[in-house]
Amino acid sequence: DDGDDENANNEHADDDHNAATLFSFNSNAIELVGLVNNCPSIFFFLCHRFVFKFNIIANARVFVEKKLFTTGKNQKKKKLKLLQLFAKCILFTDVVIGKIVMSIFEFDGTIGNVHHIYKLFKEVKEFFLKKKARGKKGFCFEGRKNEMTTHGSCKKRSLCELDSCSAQNEPATKKAKVQTCSGETKEEPKATDHHGHANGTKGTNGTNGTESWAIDPNKKESEFRNYATGKRQETVQNFYKEQHTKMTYEVALKKREEHLKFNKCVMTVWDMIHYLDQVVDDSDPDTNLTQIEHAIQTGEAARKVYPGSEYDWFHVTALIHDLGKILAVKDDSKNLKKEPQWCVVGDTFPVGCQFSETNIFYDDFADNPDNRDKRYNTFYGVYSPKCGLNEVVMSWGHDEYMYHVAKTQSTLPEQALYILRFHSFYPWHNKHGYMHLCNDKDLENLKWVKAFQKCDLYSKSQVCPKLEDIVSYYKPLLEKYFPKPVRW
Ligand SMILES: O[C@H]1[C@H](O)[C@@H](O)[C@H](O)[C@@H](O)[C@H]1O
Numbered sequence: 001d002d003g004d005d006e007n008a009n010n011e012h013a014d015d016d017h018n019a020a021t022l023f024s025f026n027s028n029a030i031e032l033v034g035l036v037n038n039c040p041s042i043f044f045f046l047c048h049r050f051v052f053k054f055n056i057i058a059n060a061r062v063f064v065e066k067k068l069f070t071t072g073k074n075q076k077k078k079k080l081k082l083l084q085l086f087a088k089c090i091l092f093t094d095v096v097i098g099k100i101v102m103s104i105f106e107f108d109g110t111i112g113n114v115h116h117i118y119k120l121f122k123e124v125k126e127f128f129l130k131k132k133a134r135g136k137k138g139f140c141f142e143g144r145k146n147e148m149t150t151h152g153s154c155k156k157r158s159l160c161e162l163d164s165c166s167a168q169n170e171p172a173t174k175k176a177k178v179q180t181c182s183g184e185t186k187e188e189p190k191a192t193d194h195h196g197h198a199n200g201t202k203g204t205n206g207t208n209g210t211e212s213w214a215i216d217p218n219k220k221e222s223e224f225r226n227y228a229t230g231k232r233q234e235t236v237q238n239f240y241k242e243q244h245t246k247m248t249y250e251v252a253l254k255k256r257e258e259h260l261k262f263n264k265c266v267m268t269v270w271d272m273i274h275y276l277d278q279v280v281d282d283s284d285p286d287t288n289l290t291q292i293e294h295a296i297q298t299g300e301a302a303r304k305v306y307p308g309s310e311y312d313w314f315h316v317t318a319l320i321h322d323l324g325k326i327l328a329v330k331d332d333s334k335n336l337k338k339e340p341q342w343c344v345v346g347d348t349f350p351v352g353c354q355f356s357e358t359n360i361f362y363d364d365f366a367d368n369p370d371n372r373d374k375r376y377n378t379f380y381g382v383y384s385p386k387c388g389l390n391e392v393v394m395s396w397g398h399d400e401y402m403y404h405v406a407k408t409q410s411t412l413p414e415q416a417l418y419i420l421r422f423h424s425f426y427p428w429h430n431k432h433g434y435m436h437l438c439n440d441k442d443l444e445n446l447k448w449v450k451a452f453q454k455c456d457l458y459s460k461s462q463v464c465p466k467l468e469d470i471v472s473y474y475k476p477l478l479e480k481y482f483p484k485p486v487r488w
């Protein structure tokens, strides 16, 4: 049914209105879980403020237009509807809808049934209405209908305003019930916001009163990842010029082979962490602190956002996520040979297929030999559609290295392994690129990578506790998940 009869049309009009109203505020941490018709993938979104809004919308539009003009006539009505919906999403500047629409296309290459999109919107709306019914303050939904402009007025509110009041009434570890489109209810972890505002008071979330420094309250999210005019601009720019020129499919394979022998040295994770005090990441526009400080900040942010002991794996993962950067350290006694930074840090990307424009400093790939190599410069390159990221060779760096260390020598869960392996894959988890290579498992785990990304990025501030302050919490956990000293 494409809205041919009157009733359906009215219903759609209503739905249109609801969808538009619902998204007239830019909600930050809504998790949408949905099944789309014809689409076997369950898709997840951890939506948050100001996520590369323009880029995503621009990409999505191109995609929609392409589909609209290249698929069969019988689909026309459906597509028109979808396009209208999409127009709305642009109109109401809502990246959330943009992402949904885009995903419906990208996740299975066909156009999902428009009714299911509406259904998804409805569910989210219900979720929020229920939340409101439970007496949460700061919720901003009703009464905004007439205020929709290109920038919904509520959009300016931060997550803290929207959620902190409610969070004060409830423990941060509370489970939220999320309805899936298929009707079943499943338990999802409810995080506090990334400022750790869930319980608001100092020293009550198990972080021994150290939480106030973890995230710089004065730095806005939009001020991070500034690759155009940041303070470290020159260093970062030079870094990516070199990396994007030199990192090829063959280099990645060679480095994989070299470092995955684990024949450097044997040492506990805790001891190895100390080596991070020798690394300052040239690719990072947001911090000039050493990586040991970044590790502590990220770990503590993770504890704050997911404080429950059931998330201890998440805390450990956060602490060690960049431990692979020891590849950039020189210590002959430990066989650490100091790789150049372009082979260790920075955002990661698949090699062996076309470089995506969702990469930062995309233009710098122009001089990469793979860019001219027919084997590697097509959309799929050496890969097949939805082959799964496990099949994909990523640019070599600390993520891939640490993933293999943890996969072979720890008991960390799958989500943790995904975080370790793909946390620097910003073009994917942040800009929605490379979806054509993903399978369902990748999409399931994406939500954890995204949850982690907030702790990783927004915890970068100038204030940091010392290792001694956190040893009592992390050391036993490291021993729990890495039962033996590690072969590096
Ligand atoms: O995960 C991060 C991220 O990708 C940053 O952009 C990069 O500069 C860092 O090296 C990496 O550890």
Ligand SMILES: [Fe+2]
Residues within 6 Å of the ligand: 321, 322, 398, 423, 424
């Ligand atoms: Fe990293």
